[in-house]
């Protein structure tokens with residue numbers, strides 16, 4: 001089954017819409033799906049033109065396509081456990097929160113907290129991701145725990161904060177403090193970043209661009225070769241963060 | 256008439272030893288206060304009555320009209336925001352939060368532009384803090400990191416640290432060692448035993464380095480960390496470790512520089528590391544006189560200290576998403592009520608522009624930068640002068656502020672109670 005949701009024009013287009021109900025499993029039942037526009041609850045058809053094509057008997061047969069002005073729609077794909085969501089443009093914050101399986105494709109940019117505390121599945125963002133991509137909620141000691149996040153563009157600050165499992169790849173640049181408090185999993189940064197892996201206790205971070213303002217509390221333990229983008233690169237290997245008795249591995253390409 | 260033990264409602268020190276002379280409804284003199292306190296008590300530039308913007312300028316309106324129109328604006332909004340709260344007493348803050356819940360509004364206080372990141376760090380790793388009385392009586396090493404108390408909290412040093420004799424420090428100025436860390440040489444740095452000049456944005460790295468040194472990992476420290484030499488870092492670490500009781504105070508230099516709450520977390524973790532060897536505490540230098548109170552009141556009622564979104568009827572908290580600067584910058588909200596703060600002066604330009612675009616109502620005794628962005632302003636009594644209520648000092652000690660005389664202005668509590676009643680009537684049972 002294919003569900004196409006195209007946004008209707010809104011009087012106040014900057015007010016965010018909270019749409020955690022937009023997940024494949026919800027479209028199997030023909031229940032009234034509602035979302036919130038600011039402090040008002042709205043029926044799905046007040047916000048979207050809805051088209052449904054074909055049948056489905058299980059959530060993994062459901063594909064949702066979101067198009068139009070979707071950059072202010074938050075929490076799409078939250079707790080998603082099967083199926084596919086394709087976003088034709090940008091998407092608002094918290095896309096794929098806690099998702100455990102399935103696939104989300106974002107053709108534009110993703111706002112902050114993309115794949116927050118994700119457990120499984122795949123998120124692929126073809127544009128840029130904002131701050132806290134693949135991170136945790138405030139005060140949460142474990143961020144993303146499993147699955148794959150791929151960002152083809154750049155990501156903001158605090159990418160993969162508290163990463164505990166799974167694999168996050170940012171093909172472009174990252175902002176400040178990627179992999180901060182990281183404790184497991186793998187973070188791959190194709191471009192440049194600043195102050196990677198502060199306070200990390202575990203996991204592996206590989207940086208194939210430049211790491212500016214490297215923290216003084218990582219111990220150089222030699223070098224190693226790693227493959228990225230079809231090429232082999234010689235990397236300096238660090239262990240740390242020693243300020244935090246950390247046993248994480250940070251590999252930075254030798255330029 | 257001279258009134259003793261008056262509480263100064265200006266900065267987070269909440270000094271409670273002022274002597275104020277009052278003549279009818281006028282403050283004549285202030286003793287013991289700093290220059291900021293003198294200006295607060297003696298300054299007399301109050302707005303006379305509620306004002307509303309009309310096409311050409313401002314018109315005076317009655318309190319009834321101002322409150323009714325405010326209620327209508329807030330009830331009509333899909334994403335109202337109630338901001339400020341740190342410049343009023345706890346009783347008014349409490350009504351404000353209930354009003355936000357009733358409206359399905361977002362309610363936020365000034366922590367959003369000051370120590371919000373400190374709270375985020377405390378939520379991650381806890382807060383080894385203490386009262387200022389403990390510091391005064393025990394601390395033999397005091398650190399001011401990213402804060403300049405001589406200018407911003409003028410009596411902090413004379414009441415609690417460098418110049419204040421304590422139970423275990425009979426000659427404080429000689430017995431206490433002072434470390435100041437900043438990006439420039441401030442007045443406070445001039446009297447420090449050790450002044451560390453950090454390159455802007457370098458706090459996190461310096462804190463990490465100090466943590467490693469305190470852990471005995473001196474060999475990994477490079478010759479210079481963010482402009483601070485290895486030798487000075489070793490010297491400072493030794494000074495920190497020499498304390499019997501150390502107190503670290505930090506300000507916006509730490510919370511609002513790159514890394515934000517991670518800087519504060521690193522400072523807290525340094526404090527914990529030092530406490531493995533001796534006794535250390537860490538405390539934020541809170542700015543507004545009752546900003547700590549706003550965090551307390553918010554937390555009792557909603558479970559969260561600031562940036563609480565009631566849009567869905569339940570409290571949701573996510574600084575960066577539900578903080579007023581972010582909400583305004585993204586042009587999300589469609590009405591704003593400002594109480595006891597001046598976002599027009601403190602917020603970035605894009606936020607101020609949005610405040611001017613939407614109906615903004617301000618409840619404040621004085622005209623300020625926010626007045627120029629507002630549609631309506633309602634003047635109120637000044638807590639600590641002609642209104643009273645509970646406030647929290649920067650170390651979390653509640654102090655009852657006093658009313659020095661009964662003036663003609665209603666208090667924040669009275670205005671907000673009337674507003675709440677109108678909104679409740681409009682929303683129905």
Ligand code: SF4
Nearest residue numbers: 263266269270289410
């Ligand atoms: S230090 Fe702060 S509270 Fe104390 S008198 Fe000065 S302004 Fe008032």
